[in-house]
Amino acid sequence: MIKKKFLDEHFLLNTATAQRLYHDFAKEMPVIDYHCHLPPAQIAGDINFENITQAWLYGDHYKWRAMRTNGVHESYCTGDKKDWEKFEKWAATVPYTLRNPLYHWTHLELQRYFDIGEVLNPSSARRIYNTASEKLQDPSYSVRNLLRKMNVALVCTTDDPADNLEYHIQMKQEGFEIPILPAFRPDAAMNADNPVVYNNYLDRLEQAANVSISSYGDLLKALKSRHDFFAQHGCSVSDHGIEEIYAEEFTAAEIEQAFSKVRSGKQLDLTELRKFKSAMLLQLAEWDWERGWVQQYHLGALRNNNSRMMKLLGPDTGWDSIGDFSQARALAKFLDKLDKQDKLTKTIIYNLNPADNEVLATMAGNFNDGSIAGKVQFGAAWWFLDQKDGMLRQMDALSNMSLLSRFVGMLTDSRSFLSFPRHEYFRRLLCDLFGAEIEKGEMPDDIEWVGKVIQDISFHNARQYFNWQYLEKGVEARLRV
Structure with missing residues (x-):
């Protein structure tokens, strides 16, 4: 069996027919998101997040549960620690989320939004934080443009x-x-x-x-x-x-x-x-x-x-x-x-x-x-x-x-x-x-x-x-x- 590269273009597509179905038929279809909890105020204001912690960790109880399970103190989840410190704890948790959907979601999001192919861990955390945060501050990464980027x-x-x-x-x-x-x-x-x-x-x-x-x-x-x-x-x-x-x-x-x-x-x-x-x-x-x-x-x-x-x-x-x-x-x-x-x-x-x-x-x-x-x-x-x-x-x-x-x-x-x-x-x-x-x-x-x-x-x-x-x-x- 040929070993596949993590999260390549054929991720989860294990046959040639599956690859054709996805790339020729499914990939470019627009997205109708008929149930979500996005804050309308942020879309109306077309805000830019200051950093990836604000976009990723504020309000995300999926990540908080994983961090708590990994022994991270609540101050880094919902508490008053600085945004970089919270991200650093999340980056230290990610390697332990193998086989949890958070591992796939995290790296899909880094790829699709930021063109970051690097795996998130403590050694890559600062580079990824800086690159993603810099992009998020650009007008092209306002929340409305994030929706446009995903063909919503x-x-x-x-x-x-x-x-x-x-x-x-x-x-x-x-x-x-x-x-x-x-x-x-x-x-x-x-x-x-x-x-x-x-x-x-x-x-x-x-x-x-x-x-x-x-x-x-x-x-x-x-x-x-x-x-x-x-x-x-x-x-x-x-x-x-x-x-x-x-x-x-x-x-x-x-x-x-x-x-x-x-x-x-x-x-x-x-x-x-x-x-x-x-x-x-x-x-x-x-x-x-x-x-x-x-x-x-x-x-x-x-x-x-x-x-x-x-x-x-x-x-x-x-x-x-x-x-x-x-x-x-x-x-x-x-x-x-x-x-x-x-x-x-x-x-x-x-x-x-x-x-x-x-x-x-x-x-x-x-x-x-x-x-x-x-x-x-x-x-x-x-x-x-x-x-x-x-x-x-x-x-x-x-x-x-x-x-x-x-x-x-x-x-x-x-x-x-x-x-x-x-x-x-x-x-x-x-x-x-x-x-x-x-x-x-x-x-x-x-x-x-x-x-x-x-x-x-x-x-x-x-x-x-x-x-x-x-x-x-x-x-x-x-x-x-």
């Missing part, structure tokens, strides 16, 4: 109903050629677990909606006004990050009583909470159907497990894990309630527990009614699963239980402007999967048709599924295949 055609951010969307509005008024669209993420409006936190949020929502919220009806009125506001400013996607789907039976009186109880500062019991969240999910889904939006459900994260660090640093700082929630029965019940009223809109369901792959792949098939291709989707490998093994297992389950050819493809789910090579990573694995089976005689050697399927999964399926008219004006010139 559209981005969907993740936005709370109380957000005023000022930066999305600004970018649209400026005519920025890459649409930056909001996604409606109403998790905080559902999470009535902590009365103090919840009521503080409702006070913020009152101001945004200009509605006094003293009853459940008031809450719905406020949320509906924000749903409408988001739609007016280009939103056509909702997103829910929840442990599991809630599908309890409830009465209107029970939900009114539960809301009044939590609004008065009292703790809801588990039954009341589950019924309240069930009512909210159904109402939000019906609004999405009325608007023809795509709704997304990210299921299975067990969040904020380290209470000490949660208190010290807050959420989204790297203390979450895969949960083992039972998903199938409630998910079936929830989707069926919407479907039997003909109020089930296009839906993407993501799992964080790989044990749920086949569950979700088959669940989607229960509600694909032939109205459109892939109406209910088993979503891309997400969070802890968006790595080589996780992506392949997701694609295998989707292939075996449904139609991989109708899949809407990859997303970054990232807060980093340097994360877009994850789309390349996915496309390389996709091409290797098809290429290997062609060469084994398990698939016809019809390169043109297989190449079309590859392009559909990489770009066209998402383009058609989300029906974003924004893409029709300028994207044809960017389809360089």
Whole structure:
């Protein structure tokens, strides 16, 4: 067996057919990133990062978890150490990330953005830091130009109903050629677990909606006004990050009583909470159907497990894990309630527990009614699963239980402007999967048709599924295949 060079042009492409599929069909397709956490303010301001630490390590809990596991003190992760010192600790950690996806991502990003082919380690750290940081300070490396460099055609951010969307509005008024669209993420409006936190949020929502919220009806009125506001400013996607789907039976009186109880500062019991969240999910889904939006459900994260660090640093700082929630029965019940009223809109369901792959792949098939291709989707490998093994297992389950050819493809789910090579990573694995089976005689050697399927999964399926008219004006010139 011939030893291959690390991260060469045929990285992850183990057959000649896979190489042809990637280089001739997938490589140059534009990127639709329909779910991420990029800060709209930074795109609107078209900022330049001062150094690679700011672009790479600020807010990246993937790297923080690896550094902590490698024995790095918190002051170098989320703390007050200088940017170079933080980078130095990350460079010392990278050699220990072998076989972790961070090793591939780190070096793909160095290559694709900075043309740096050197392996990052303590001896190369200063050279790489200086070279990358100098480039990042150049106007050609502003955040908008980073998006252009990666051939990004559209981005969907993740936005709370109380957000005023000022930066999305600004970018649209400026005519920025890459649409930056909001996604409606109403998790905080559902999470009535902590009365103090919840009521503080409702006070913020009152101001945004200009509605006094003293009853459940008031809450719905406020949320509906924000749903409408988001739609007016280009939103056509909702997103829910929840442990599991809630599908309890409830009465209107029970939900009114539960809301009044939590609004008065009292703790809801588990039954009341589950019924309240069930009512909210159904109402939000019906609004999405009325608007023809795509709704997304990210299921299975067990969040904020380290209470000490949660208190010290807050959420989204790297203390979450895969949960083992039972998903199938409630998910079936929830989707069926919407479907039997003909109020089930296009839906993407993501799992964080790989044990749920086949569950979700088959669940989607229960509600694909032939109205459109892939109406209910088993979503891309997400969070802890968006790595080589996780992506392949997701694609295998989707292939075996449904139609991989109708899949809407990859997303970054990232807060980093340097994360877009994850789309390349996915496309390389996709091409290797098809290429290997062609060469084994398990698939016809019809390169043109297989190449079309590859392009559909990489770009066209998402383009058609989300029906974003924004893409029709300028994207044809960017389809360089």
